[in-house]
Every structure is written in structure tokens, then in C-alpha cells.
Amino acid sequence: MKNLEVTYLGLTLNNPIIVSSSPFTSNIESLLRCEEAGAGAVVLKSIFEEQVIGETEFMSRYEDYPEAGDYLKHHLSDSYLNNHLNLISEAKKRLSIPVIASINCSTDKEWISYAKSNEEAGADALELNIVIMPTSTETKASDIEQQYLNIVSQITSQVNIPISVKLICKFTNILNIVNELQKRNAKGVVMFNKIIESDIDINKRELVATPSMSSSSELCNSLRTVSLCSAEVDNIDIAVSTGVHTGEDAIKALLAGAKCVQVCSTISANGFEAINNIKEFISDWMVDNTHTSIDQFCGTLSCKGAENNEIIQRVQYIKNFQQ
Ligand SMILES: Cc1cc2nc3c(=O)[nH]c(=O)nc-3n(C[C@H](O)[C@H](O)[C@H](O)COP(=O)(O)O)c2cc1C
Secondary structure: OOOOOEEEOOEEEOOOEEEOOOHHHOOHHHHHHHHHOOOOEEEOOOEEHHHHHHHHHHHOOOOOOHHHHHHHHHHHHHHHHHHHHHHHHHHHHHOOOOEEEEEEOOOHHHHHHHHHHHHHOOOOEEEEEOOOOOOOOOOOHHHHHHHHHHHHHHHHHHOOOOEEEEEOOOOOOHHHHHHHHHHOOOOEEEEOOOOOOEEEEOOOOEEEEOOOOOOHHHHHHHHHHHHHHHHHOOOOEEEEOOOOOOHHHHHHHHHHOOOEEEEOHHHHHHOOHHHHHHHHHHHHHHHHOOOOOHHHOOOOOOOOOHHHHHHHHOOOOOHHHOO
């Protein structure tokens, strides 16, 4: 196989396929399978502050036995946190590929304390899984954007491991956000998190969640942004997540300027061997195209070239429907 080495967040990965934060990275057995199947790195399943709060609230129902409730409250939230931190330590001991931890918090205080504890447990880098969903007419877009930036500033000023931010695609000007994140010392962004969308069941007349697994067609949602962002914002690495199912998908992401890709749904559909299949496809494609390293073609379709701009900037159908 060709040399597939890349650097991401300052870490050396022996290939650009990362298993994204998911059930496949939630326990040591799966993590070992990711490594055996040839992953270049893993992002551990996120720890969710919401879940700690949820368990704590559940325990507050022990109104008749307040001491028991308090005891269980601490015990459960501590054990959820400790399990997560133990997984980081164990993964660092047993895997030789980089281990990236992931956190999702809802309060400023916990963003900092979780970030610090994940660093202390030995994570090589930290992915911030930030999703702030607008639900009020009073909240301005700039207020939400500032929240993202504040979280990142606070964390990068207090931890030393590289920080990446897993973004959702719903920003008015994502290029500005990525540039501002870079100024606050974020080393990478993940484009994009797949949030669970809502659908409507017209018979039951209720909102229902859409399937959580992606398809390859969802990749196009990020290629334009990756292409623009990799040309416009220096000193920040891009990982593509959502819709990378095949070697061809991975090559598209790399050509657009991503340093690496993250995969989850393809493992669910095709098993852990999907990782090696993607690697082999990239390697064969490099041979066919006489590339000896990923650097030789990574970003060659970023939006710097004038010939790419016309396609990138064409977002409407005017020409297609002219008679
Ligand atoms: C069951 C499931 C659990 C997930 N859990 C997390 C999580 O804890 N943290 C996170 O950042 N992303 C999580 N994700 C999102 C994935 O990391 C990934 O971004 C998403 O599935 C899109 O990538 P894909 O097209 O390769 O599936 C989860 C996805 C699935 C399907």
C-alpha cells in the first residue's frame, strides 16, 4: 500500500481515515477493532454533560430518602465521568494510533472542567462537539456565534492539547466562524456533525426523528465549504464527517482540502472492513494517478484556482434552464 501518512491537529496519522465519535468508539473492544481494521485515529464517543444532569435529575426523585438520593446522584455522575476518563486512559495504553476525546457540555463551567480532565486522562487531542440550536426569536445569530467562540477561547487558554471543533453546517458565514476559531487557537474543524433532523408522520401527526445513518449523497453538503475554507483560512485542519462511505468519497474530501475524513455510517453498513476498503481504494487511485503522498493532491481542488470558482460560486440554476 502507498504511503498514506497525513498530519491532523499536529498529530501524525498513518492514514487519513478516522473513526468518528460514535458507538464504534465507545468501548475498548470496538476501539481495538478500529485499529486492527486500519484506522488512522479514533475519536471517542462524546461525554455529554446533559446525560450527567439527566442521571442526577433522575436521582432527585428519591425524595423520601434524600441521603440515598444524594449518594446515588454523586455516584452515578461520577461513575459516568470516570468510565469516560478510564476509557481514554485504557485506549492510550492499548492503541498505538492517536486517541481524540470528545465532549459536549451545556454550561461554561463544565466545558472547562471536562476539557481539563480529558487532557489529564491522556487524550492526544480534544474534539468539541458544540451544537447550539436557536429556538428563540430574541437570539441573534451573532450571539450564538459568540457563544461558540467563547467556549473555544476559554478551553484553548486552559488546556495544552490540540483542540478541534465539530461544527454543524447551519451558519450564515461559516468561513468567518472558522477564521475566528483559528484566531482563538483551534487547530481543526470537523465539517460537519450530522444532527438528527425532524420529519413528520402525517398519520400520527407527530414530529419524528430522521434516520441517524447517512448516505454518500450527503457528502456534497460539505465539499463546497471545505473547498472554500481550505483556500481562505490558513493554519486550521479540516476533517470531513457525514457521507464518507467509500474510497471515492474520501478522495473527493481530500481533493477539496480536507486533511482527513471521519467515518461512522459506513462501518454500520459494511462492518469494520469498510476502513481498509477505503484505504485500499485511495492507495490504488494514487498509483493510477502517480501520486506518492497524500500531500501531492490534498487541496488541489480548493477554491484558490479561478477555474474552480465558477462552479463553487454557482448556487442557482439560471444557466441550466435557459432555452
Ligand atoms: C448512533 C450514533 C451516535 C453518535 N454519537 C456521536 C457523539 O457522541 N458525538 C459526536 O460528535 N458525534 C456522534 N455521532 C455523529 C458521528 O460522529 C458522525 O458525525 C455522523 O454519523 C456522520 O458521519 P457518517 O456519515 O460517517 O455516519 C453519532 C452518530 C451515530 C449514528
